[in-house]
Amino acid sequence: MQCYVCDGNMTQVHKDVETTWKGKTVVFKGINVYVCDSCGEEAYEPDDVKAMQYFIEGAIKKNEYPEIMNVEEVADFFRVSNQTIYNMLRAGKLPAVKVGREWRFPRDKIKAMVFEQGQEEQRVELVARDSGDGLSKKDADIISRHLSDM
Numbered sequence: 001m002q003c004y005v006c007d008g009n010m011t012q013v014h015k016d017v018e019t020t021w022k023g024k025t026v027v028f029k030g031i032n033v034y035v036c037d038s039c040g041e042e043a044y045e046p047d048d049v050k051a052m053q054y055f056i057e058g059a060i061k062k063n064e065y066p067e068i069m070n071v072e073e074v075a076d077f078f079r080v081s082n083q084t085i086y087n088m089l090r091a092g093k094l095p096a097v098k099v100g101r102e103w104r105f106p107r108d109k110i111k112a113m114v115f116e117q118g119q120e121e122q123r124v125e126l127v128a129r130d131s132g133d134g135l136s137k138k139d140a141d142i143i144s145r146h147l148s149d150m
C-alpha cells in the first residue's frame with residue numbers, strides 16, 4: 001500500500017482505536033493501521049472503518065424507539081413502571097394523545113423531556129487525547145475523515 005500523501009511505503013501495524021460516544025468509551029482492539037514510513041501519515045482499512053461505523057450505528061439504533069410510542073415503551077424509556085406512566089398521564093405531565101382507548105406518545109416530545117434540544121442530532125464524537133496510549137488528535141482526524149466520506 002502506498003501513502004496517498006507522499007507515495008511512500010506504508011507498513012501495517014495493529015493498534016487499539018478508542019472513541020467515545022455520549023460519554024461511553026468504545027475501544028476497538030487490533031485495528032489494522034497503515035503507517036507511512038516517510039511522512040508518518042496513517043490510514044485505516046476500509047473494512048475496519050465500516051465495522052466501527054456499523055457497531056456505533058447499531059448502538060445508536062438500539063436505543064431508538066418508534067416515532068409513536070406506547071405506554072410500555074415510555075415506561076421502559078424512563079425506567080419506571082407502567083403504573084407510573086398512567087399516574088403521570090392523569091396528572092397531565094406527559095405529552096400524549098388518546099387513540100381509541102390507548103395512549104400514544106410522540107417520541108420526540110418524550111425524549112425532549114430528558115435530552116437538551118439538539119443533543120439527539122449530535123454526531124458520533126471522536127475524542128482525542130493529548131498524550132498517553134489512547135487516540136491521538138491525528139488518529140481522530142483520520143477516523144473522522146473516513147466516517148464523513150461514507
Ligand SMILES: [Zn+2]
Nearest residue numbers: 003006036039
Ligand atoms: Zn507518506
